[in-house]
Amino acid sequence: MDATHWSTDLILLAVLAGVFLYSLLTNAIAKSIVTLPIIFMAMGYIISRPIEASAEPEILNEGKRLLAEITLVLVLFSDASHVRLKTLRKNFSVPLRMLVIGLPLTVGLGMLVAYILNPESGLAMALLTAAVLTPTDAALGQTVVSSPDVPEELRQTINVESGLNDGLVLPFVLFGAIMASAGMEGADTDGLAFAAVLQVVLGPIVGIAFGWGFAKAMDVAQNRNLMAEAAGGVAFLAVAFSAFIGSEIVGGNGFIAAFVAGMAFGNTYKHEIHFIGEFMEGVGQLLTMFAFLVFGALLLPDGLEHMTWKAVVLAVLFLTIVRMLPIWLSLLGTGLALHEKLFLGWFGPRGLASILFTLIMMDEFEFPGEQELLACVSMTVFLSIILHGVSAAPLSKWIGHAARDKSDVTGETDG
Template sequence: MEPSFHSIEWVFLGILVSIFLYALLTNAISKTILTLPIIFMVVGHVSSHPLGMLAEPEVLDVGKRLLAEVTLILVLFSDASRVQFKSLRMNFAVPLRMLIVGLPLTIGLGMIVALLLNPGAGFAMALLTAAVLTPTDAALGQTVLSSEDVPENLRQTINVESGLNDGLVLPFVLFGAILAATGIEGAQSHGLAFAATTQVVLGPLIGIALGWGFAKAMDVARSRGLMAEASGGVAFLTIAFSAYVTSELLGGNGFLAAFVAGMVFGNTYKHDIHFIGEFMEGVGQLLTMLAFLIFGALLLPLGLKHMTWNAVALAISFLTIVRMLPIWLSLTGSGLAAREKLFLGWFGPRGLASILFTLIMMDEFDFPGEEELLACVCMTVFLSIILHGISAAPLSKWIGSASQTPSKPIGESND
């Protein structure tokens, strides 16, 4: 029986109450094994039936796509804007190792595992699967990032890596989707390959131009007293979405443009960019809540419907060996203790980026094995939400107490 209008109203009221209670009890919740993703995934799953009956599947797909795009644009821009090139050169040797060495190794090992578990899927789907499951999510690691038990250098490393890897993995995701789509009979592979190359080249160029231009314009306005500091949040929205829309209009990839624009803006703008962090703590957190709620309500049931033992094995592999071995190898010779390498390897939770990439690629391209990909992503994110959520607090205390023992200096191997 379809839910009545009043029952749907009760569901929405329950969701609003859940959001309010989370805001009310944020500090108390942070001391438990519960996390924002766990709570809103459960809320979404509980309300999955009435929410799924709100509209036709096509209308719901449009809504999911819109939420995914808006959230991903803001996350890519804001994360990239907080990475300063000067600090990156001086202090970020460890996250750079993880990004430059660990990320490609993760994608490569992930492709091998995906092919071994499902050889019939082919190279392209293995690449796409590995790419969408490689980026990590700071939202799932918030307990670690805010814990005073975790040494500052480890928190900074996790924050920088999760902030940059979703943008860096975008070309791999795009090419994987393009190659998978060309595998369909009748697909125009030459046209798709040319379009992909154009997107990867034009997107960053447009991001550089707009990020630099907007930063210079805001500098002039602030220096002459023309711009109020409080309007920074509005400017942030304008820049992020302008980069995306302009790139899409000119044939580039809008997400790459938003990511690069954020990085250029953050390193060009001479005034404080705290307004971006303040905005994302409010509106950004609400979008994150809605994204995990939609995941629990509309994606997880669909993923579970197509679940196989191969998908479960792939999810476990990506959360353990596929993530942890490349990170360990990338940190060889870094001077970090074995426990710190294991800690950084384990806290590579999968969440928002994997969900959003999968939604957008499935909507943008037609490729075989979409149901299997969705099942793999859903199981990986589901297990990550649970396992990383419940292990964050105890492992943070463990690494804090273990780190009281002095480590060797950076550059002296602890292997």
């Protein structure tokens, strides 16, 4: 065995040892300010030099693209499958406002801020930057989502918003990348606009067809007792990736198809859908670990190498004003207290979706200012992993105290 293979094996062994150690200490870690993204981002950064020295760049690029595609397809399908449209219309006016009003406002404000700070990159790159940094990641705020201190309404709101905004922002990401790529000198733009529209139109059509069709077929199999319960996880994989591949074949966008297929499947399937959640708790968590590991090992070092003061300022603005102002505006008239609006605005951590979108768009398209985009995304996700991870537990307790105080005051007034 040569030195390269030996060092690669040692790196893999160290990563697997880290995964096992994390699994042993999950309860202890849950009680601390340390989170899964912090641990695996740090682990990735530590092994970044050995990985760079031991692996071919082509293999690394292919590997991270494959990991990004698999993870994003499963996350998009899984998140969308748990959203019930009837319930969303009736009982979730707050997350709906955040998605329908807050999300476009965030993309628009983010685009404006990115263009003002870096006008030479153009409006298309500003749109792409804003779009990849708009979706939020519940994994970074898991302490908040699972905390009994946080009122149920706020926890559900964070869950629903983070589950849907990555899929809803996909068209913005796609158009930004296509337009930025078209702006490159010598780029072939013939039929580009038509191809972009085709991706956004065909993706949902294919997603609906696959999600609805597979759900109906599984219902029939379940009703006739033909399908073993344990087969649900395998069927979930088949539906998600069939929608992705089917859409790519006909010229649609596979990720949009996977997201829409998840929503169609979840709202059509008549039986228990718990197998998707169970699968994502196991394999999905492992993919999340490796996604943050890849971020720490491959994206963060490059991002830090090209870091500028503009990227740092942009990252801070995206985590604060660009996120919190549109959310506050979208929640006007809901009856939520100011501290609740600020809480929802702050807990829009950037993580998995931003990482995956950046990996895939940079691999699929050539556009100007790639290094600036990488630096901005790297710094935003890095700061989000640290700041949201550290603030999750204390702010959960704070919002819980505020909710109890509000309840006590209301009770006294009613009495």
